Amino acid sequence: MSVTPILLVGAGALGSSILKGFRRSGHISPSDVMILDLKPQGEAQSYGADGAQLNPTPEVWARAKTIIVAVKPQSWRDMAKMLAGKLDPEAVLISVMAGVRTKDLAEVFAPVKVARVMPTTGVATGKGVASIYAADASALEAARFVFEPIAATATLSDEGLIDAATAVSGSGPAYVYAFARSLEKAALSVNLTPADARTLARATLISAARLLDETGEEPDDLIRKVASPGGTTEAGLKVLCADGGLDDLIKATVEAAFKRSQELG
Numbered sequence: 449m450s451v452t453p454i455l456l457v458g459a460g461a462l463g464s465s466i467l468k469g470f471r472r473s474g475h476i477s478p479s480d481v482m483i484l485d486l487k488p489q490g491e492a493q494s495y496g497a498d499g500a501q502l503n504p505t506p507e508v509w510a511r512a513k514t515i516i517v518a519v520k521p522q523s524w525r526d527m528a529k530m531l532a533g534k535l536d537p538e539a540v541l542i543s544v545m546a547g548v549r550t551k552d553l554a555e556v557f558a559p560v561k562v563a564r565v566m567p568t569t570g571v572a573t574g575k576g577v578a579s580i581y582a583a584d585a586s587a588l589e590a591a592r593f594v595f596e597p598i599a600a601t602a603t604l605s606d607e608g609l610i611d612a613a614t615a616v617s618g619s620g621p622a623y624v625y626a627f628a629r630s631l632e633k634a635a636l637s638v639n640l641t642p643a644d645a646r647t648l649a650r651a652t653l654i655s656a657a658r659l660l661d662e663t664g665e666e667p668d669d670l671i672r673k674v675a676s677p678g679g680t681t682e683a684g685l686k687v688l689c690a691d692g693g694l695d696d697l698i699k700a701t702v703e704a705a706f707k708r709s710q711e712l713g
């Protein structure tokens with residue numbers, strides 16, 4: 449199966465993150481990429497300088513084997529008017545747009561096969577998170593080929609689960625940033641200087657995440673290694689987790705995001 453050349457439609461926040469991820473992983477080279485964007489900037493421009501084709505003619509982009517659609521959901525029908533009927537019938541279209549169903553895309557782009565991916569902008573670091581859904585095997589294979597080198601992936605068995613994945617990993621980075629903000633504020637309340645509060649809160653989060661990643665250990669095991677009986681961590685955790693406190697708060701957070709994702713879809 450050939451996935452290149454790849455046509456990226458929309459090189460905004462997420463499209464540019466995907467390009468940065470390709471650059472880091474090296475599994476897709478700039479010369480295998482074409483970019484359509486209304487005002488290409490930053491990463492799209494530097495891809496252009498490295499051999500990608502920026503806003504090529506329809507005769508050129510029509511040769512794409514994989515099309516990644518990364519425009520805002522409200523722009524997709526305009527974008528479809530430009531592309532539909534002109535794509536290679538053997539191509540796969542990967543939509544990263546929130547809330548746009550594969551059924552609607554397939555109706556417009558048939559016989560092109562469709563996959564949906566919900567990535568985080570962390571793909572820019574080569575260590576993003578992406579949920580993938582495709583009813584068609586070749587579309588699934590193409591989506592995995594593109595995203596597995598730049599993200600931890602989950603292949604969903606049902607498109608409806610995209611809303612659940614959005615609530616967990618799509619919105620998830622913001623929950624973690626909110627935790628960092630709270631830890632920093634709490635550090636100030638125990639008299640650390642603003643500079644120290646900032647350093648300690650952020651570095652704690654990053655080093656804990658690294659250990660979780662690198663050791664592969666369960667959170668409970670890592671907690672046990674930090675919290676000795678009767679010690680300071682145990683005293684803190686008793687407040688954080690008392691009466692299901694943190695569990696209940698995170699559950700309610702994810703459920704609210706899940707509901708909103710369903711409403712927007």
Ligand SMILES: NC(=O)c1ccc[n+]([C@@H]2O[C@H](COP(=O)([O-])OP(=O)(O)OC[C@H]3O[C@@H](n4cnc5c(N)ncnc54)[C@H](OP(=O)(O)O)[C@@H]3O)[C@@H](O)[C@H]2O)c1
Nearest residue numbers: 458459460461462484485486518519520521523527545546
């Ligand atoms: N950002 C995230 O964290 C994230 C995460 C998961 C999924 N998504 C999804 O990814 C998609 C893009 O989000 P984003 O945050 O990257 O939005 P964005 O920054 O607004 O990027 C969209 C880009 O597409 C361009 N564009 C619009 N219509 C076009 C067309 N017809 N042809 C070519 N280019 C066109 C826009 O140009 P102009 O700016 O000139 O209009 C812009 O550069 C959305 O559907 C969103 O649901 C985003």
